[in-house]
Amino acid sequence: MTKKKTLSGADIFFESLREEGVDKIFGYPGGATIKLYEKLYDVDFLEHILTRHEQGATHAADGYARVSGKVGVVLVTSGPGATNTVTGIANAYMDSIPMVVFTGQVPSPLIGNDAFQEADIVGITRPITKHNFLVKDVKDMASTIKKAFYIASTGRPGPVLVDLPKDVIAAECEYEYPKTIEIRGYKPTLKGHKNQIKKAAKIIREAKRPLLYVGGGVVMSNAAKELTEFAHKNNIPVTNTLLGLGSFPGTDPQFLGMLGMHGTYYANQAVNNCDVLIAVGARFDDRVTGKTDTFAKDAYKIHIDIDPTAIDKNVLVDLPIVGDAKIIMSGLLDELSDKPREDEWWNKIDEWRAECPLEYKRPDNQLRTQFVFEKISEKINGEAIIVSDVGQHQMWIAQYIKFNNPRSHVSSGGLGTMGFSVPAALGAAFAIKDRPIISISGDGGFQMNMQELVTAAYHKLPIKFFIMNNSFLGMVRQWQELFHAEKYSFTDLDDSNPVFTEIGTALGVESFSISKQDEVDDILNKVFAINDRPVLVEFKVAKEDLVFPMVPAGSSISDMIHKRKNPKGNK
Amino acid sequence: MKHTISILVENQFGAFDRVATMFSAKGFNIHSIAIGETEQRGVSRMTIVTSGDKQLVDQIVKQLNRLIDTLKVTELTGQARTERELALITVSFQKGSIEEIKNINDIFRGKIVDINNRSIMLEVTGPPDKIDAIINVLMPFGIKEMARSGTVALKRGEQIRPENEYVNKK
Numbered sequence: 001m002t003k004k005k006t007l008s009g010a011d012i013f014f015e016s017l018r019e020e021g022v023d024k025i026f027g028y029p030g031g032a033t034i035k036l037y038e039k040l041y042d043v044d045f046l047e048h049i050l051t052r053h054e055q056g057a058t059h060a061a062d063g064y065a066r067v068s069g070k071v072g073v074v075l076v077t078s079g080p081g082a083t084n085t086v087t088g089i090a091n092a093y094m095d096s097i098p099m100v101v102f103t104g105q106v107p108s109p110l111i112g113n114d115a116f117q118e119a120d121i122v123g124i125t126r127p128i129t130k131h132n133f134l135v136k137d138v139k140d141m142a143s144t145i146k147k148a149f150y151i152a153s154t155g156r157p158g159p160v161l162v163d164l165p166k167d168v169i170a171a172e173c174e175y176e177y178p179k180t181i182e183i184r185g186y187k188p189t190l191k192g193h194k195n196q197i198k199k200a201a202k203i204i205r206e207a208k209r210p211l212l213y214v215g216g217g218v219v220m221s222n223a224a225k226e227l228t229e230f231a232h233k234n235n236i237p238v239t240n241t242l243l244g245l246g247s248f249p250g251t252d253p254q255f256l257g258m259l260g261m262h263g264t265y266y267a268n269q270a271v272n273n274c275d276v277l278i279a280v281g282a283r284f285d286d287r288v289t290g291k292t293d294t295f296a297k298d299a300y301k302i303h304i305d306i307d308p309t310a311i312d313k314n315v316l317v318d319l320p321i322v323g324d325a326k327i328i329m330s331g332l333l334d335e336l337s338d339k340p341r342e343d344e345w346w347n348k349i350d351e352w353r354a355e356c357p358l359e360y361k362r363p364d365n366q367l368r369t370q371f372v373f374e375k376i377s378e379k380i381n382g383e384a385i386i387v388s389d390v391g392q393h394q395m396w397i398a399q400y401i402k403f404n405n406p407r408s409h410v411s412s413g414g415l416g417t418m419g420f421s422v423p424a425a426l427g428a429a430f431a432i433k434d435r436p437i438i439s440i441s442g443d444g445g446f447q448m449n450m451q452e453l454v455t456a457a458y459h460k461l462p463i464k465f466f467i468m469n470n471s472f473l474g475m476v477r478q479w480q481e482l483f484h485a486e487k488y489s490f491t492d493l494d495d496s497n498p499v500f501t502e503i504g505t506a507l508g509v510e511s512f513s514i515s516k517q518d519e520v521d522d523i524l525n526k527v528f529a530i531n532d533r534p535v536l537v538e539f540k541v542a543k544e545d546l547v548f549p550m551v552p553a554g555s556s557i558s559d560m561i562h563k564r565k566n567p568k569g570n571k
Numbered sequence: 572m573k574h575t576i577s578i579l580v581e582n583q584f585g586a587f588d589r590v591a592t593m594f595s596a597k598g599f600n601i602h603s604i605a606i607g608e609t610e611q612r613g614v615s616r617m618t619i620v621t622s623g624d625k626q627l628v629d630q631i632v633k634q635l636n637r638l639i640d641t642l643k644v645t646e647l648t649g650q651a652r653t654e655r656e657l658a659l660i661t662v663s664f665q666k667g668s669i670e671e672i673k674n675i676n677d678i679f680r681g682k683i684v685d686i687n688n689r690s691i692m693l694e695v696t697g698p699p700d701k702i703d704a705i706i707n708v709l710m711p712f713g714i715k716e717m718a719r720s721g722t723v724a725l726k727r728g729e730q731i732r733p734e735n736e737y738v739n740k741k
Contacts, residue, residue, distance in 0.1 A: 122585065123588070126585070126588065126589060126592045127592050127593070127596040130639075131639040134584065134585075136584075151639060183639060184581075184642055185580075185581060185638070185639050185640055185641050185642045186639045307637070308633045308636065308637070309630065309633040309634050309637050311633075312626060312629060312630070313630060316626070
């Protein structure tokens with residue numbers, strides 16, 4: 001029997017990360033974690049990326065996880081360090097992103113005393129983590145870390161927080177990393193029920209107007225290949241949720257684009273007229289369904305999801321299959337792979353496509369975001385990583401940029417976190433080296449985490465930071481115009497916006513600004529030739545543009561708005 | 572409609588809080604909650620009475636199952652079960668009314684656990700509707716203070732019907 005080594009909590013921490021195969025960690029040091037950082041100084045198997053804010057660290061780890069498929073890891077200190085991660089954790093929770101966040105905590109005897117830099121982060125993050133832990137004894141450190149990674153990365157993934165009191169980090173014990181872990185209350189279902197799969201195949205075979213409604217779960221479970229094959233072999237049209245984009249080729253003739261509030265007319269029509277709706281890794285979110293009682297009203301609904309709570313949560317379904325999308329889709333492929341093309345259904349879809357394609361006014365003397373995105377889409381040809389922020393530009397990205405690969409569209413879907421793009425792009429850049437990385441923000445969201453340009457500049461990350469500057473908080477302005485009596489309350493940033501190129505330059509990023517359509521090709525050519533450092537481009541775009549089509553919140557697809565009531569020179 | 576849900580949880584730091592947090596985060600109601608140890612070391616049983624339609628209660632059960640610390644979740648409503656609650660009720664009395672209170676207490680098979688010259692404390696156990704009933708009856712006397720334990724419940728043993736045996740004996 002080999003004698004176990006006696007190690008400190010700090011040593012055990014890094015040994016455990018090594019066992020978990022962690023090679024990148026996003027963090028920010030502080031008093032409670034200073035022992036860990038002392039040790040980190042000599043650790044050579046992982047790279048620590050110092051962001052400029054703990055929120056930046058969590059979004060970076062999130063972006064890293066989305067692009068790499070691995071668990072994103074964050075290390076921050078107690079109190080404010082920990083509370084600054086809250087938005088990033090909530091964001092990861094809503095989008096089911098595997099992440100482990102380590103927070104320092106004040107020494108155990110001081111917990112509850114309102115000690116300096118104390119916050120009950122385990123209490124605070126309970127509703128926004130998949131699970132969280134407070135390590136009270138150094139003997140539990142290794143097994144807790146093992147559990148944290150296991151829980152974060154299996155089943156429906158999500159963030160897990162591990163709180164490490166300073167004295168536990170300093171204490172010593174015998175160390176052995178557990179080979180396996182047994183959590184009796186946690187046994188995710190992976191294989192779908194066989195008979196349910198058979199039944200689903202039978203129903204899809206008989207369907208006259210089938211439709212695949214595909215969400216982020218397919219990206220998460222690496223099921224894009226199986227899904228695409230299933231759709232092709234059975235001639236079924238595909239619509240994606242925001243997070244599902246990339247799981248089916250955006251340039252494919254069977255692709256109908258995104259569905260929901262800002263989805264295409266034809267995708268939404270297809271949803272409302274299909275006879276069998278096959279939801280895969282999607283959760284019938286309110287931005288997708290609008291009014292739930294009219295959503296795919298007459299369709300037989302099959303719902304494939306790994307999370308049993310997603311079933312019948314928003315919309316009652318006829319046939320649930322709980323399990324991993326990859327396993328279930330290959331099971332379905334075994335059952336069904338030769339469904340003939342339903343011509344009548346496809347003709348109907350083509351009619352809808354012709355009736356209301358995505359469009360905007362062109363040519364135009366103003367620079368339009370839609371135009372820029374079409375140009376970007378041509379330029380990247382589905383082969384780049386696009387990291388979006390939140391708002392109008394996010395919806396236009398979904399509408400106008402074609403994604404051909406999973407894990408190439410990174411977006412804050414569930415929480416809708418402004419300020420996500422800039423730090424998430426850092427994580428994407430650390431995850432992948434051989435594809436261009438483009439961070440796209442509005443002028444509002446960009447200012448929420450622009451400090452992370454420093455991190456990009458320091459690491460010479462080849463990220464293209466694009467700011468679509470319309471001098472407005474555009475999406476809120478859009479709602480104000482359409483639904484709130486045109487009271488443009490605190491959404492006009494024209495007088496207060498900084499000079500973005502000067503900000504970029506000051507933070508170490510070469511910066512450009514354009515405002516005309518005929519400058520777009522040149523600037524894209526220029527920045528796509530720069531691959532050894534970050535660049536920033538401000539696009540001064542049309543100020544009062546609106547995202548169409550739009551289904552107002554809580555309305556039926558039939559209430560879709562296609563254009564402005566009182567034209568202002570825009571569409 | 573009221574539903575009784577029985578949950579076995581790891582007796583761990585924060586396990587109760589996780590359940591309570593889930594209920595409040597999802598906007599579910601809790602009518603009563605009772606927690607205590609079980610025959611298994613390290614495992615506690617929580618009995619929660621909640622309300623809602625079937626879809627909502629199904630969702631509650633699934634959300635409870637999703638928590639890492641929960642080991643088993645059983646919806647007891649619609650199953651053969653025994654539900655009990657304990658209440659301590661302090662009632663004030665005037666001259667003459669004490670006999671009446673004692674009678675009521677006897678009818679409900681309660682115990683008198685404390686008495687002084689102004690008030691009397693009763694201990695009553697039974698199904699929650701029995702507790703509701705005695706409270707109603709005592710209300711006119713003036714309930715000074717009351718504590719209810721929340722419902723605890725267990726599934727009853729399987730009822731085996733020996734019908735076939737009778738047939739054979741005939």
